[in-house]
Amino acid sequence: MRKIFLSLLSVSVITFAKPPATNLGLLKKQLNTYCSSGQYMQDIADALRPAKLYLWERIQSNHQNKKLAVVFDADETMIGSVQLMQSNDFGETPAYVMSMLKGGKSSVIKPTLELYRFAQKNHVATFIITGRPETLQKTTEQNFKNDGYKNWTYLYMSPVNPVTKPHSIVPFKTAMRKKITQAGYDIVLNVGDQYSDLSGGYADKDVKLPNPFYYVP
Numbered sequence: 560m561r562k563i564f565l566s567l568l569s570v571s572v573i574t575f576a577k578p579p580a581t582n583l584g585l586l587k588k589q590l591n592t593y594c595s596s597g598q599y600m601q602d603i604a605d606a607l608r609p610a611k612l613y614l615w616e617r618i619q620s621n622h623q624n625k626k627l628a629v630v631f632d633a634d635e636t637m638i639g640s641v642q643l644m645q646s647n648d649f650g651e652t653p654a655y656v657m658s659m660l661k662g663g664k665s666s667v668i669k670p671t672l673e674l675y676r677f678a679q680k681n682h683v684a685t686f687i688i689t690g691r692p693e694t695l696q697k698t699t700e701q702n703f704k705n706d707g708y709k710n711w712t713y714l715y716m717s718p719v720n721p722v723t724k725p726h727s728i729v730p731f732k733t734a735m736r737k738k739i740t741q742a743g744y745d746i747v748l749n750v751g752d753q754y755s756d757l758s759g760g761y762a763d764k765d766v767k768l769p770n771p772f773y774y775v776p
């Protein structure tokens with residue numbers, strides 16, 4: 560009997576009571592497939608489609624001639640850095656992130672550019688609120704222009720660098736939306752890839768875009 564018990568033990572697999580955290584290597588493979596399959600861009604387009612419809616309804620019913628506005632976040636909303644992240648195997652050190660931002664090579668996210676142009680064509684103000692530090696204003700503006708974004712109403716950039724000094728961007732972004740509202744605008748849509756872009760109010764509808772690559776508090 561003891562012999563049988565021991566032989567059973569020798570073939571059994573020792574497992575953890577709970578499965579360990581997600582395997583990083585497999586997760587990176589999933590992320591690469593998510594991008595290369597086109598699903599990532601499709602998910603962005605799917606999120607923006609009802610937003611555009613809602614904006615159109617609001618434009619059509621704006622009989623009081625309110626000053627309508629759309630607020631956009633920048634990274635992974637207007638412009639994306641997936642290829643740069645992939646080339647570094649998704650290694651997101653603060654130094655690497657800063658070098659990406661300084662490089663000004665982020666590429667356009669086309670469904671967002673379409674919404675941006677649609678808003679402007681219909682006389683809706685386009686505001687950009689980004690956690691990027693103010694020190695990167697020139698590079699950032701050039702990056703936007705290279706990718707087809709023009710004539711934004713105002714660009715708000717963070718006075719404190721959230722990459723090198725991690726902190727929540729919620730107070731800054733909320734305060735800027737409050738400022739826009741106090742200037743007489745009705746923010747119809749607030750578009751961002753992070754929940755921290757969207758929480759804090761001062762928008763009629765929040766539009767969350769997918770971002771499985773990184774987290775901004």
Ligand SMILES: [Mg+2]
Pocket residue numbers: 632633634635636751752753
């Ligand atoms: Mg973003």
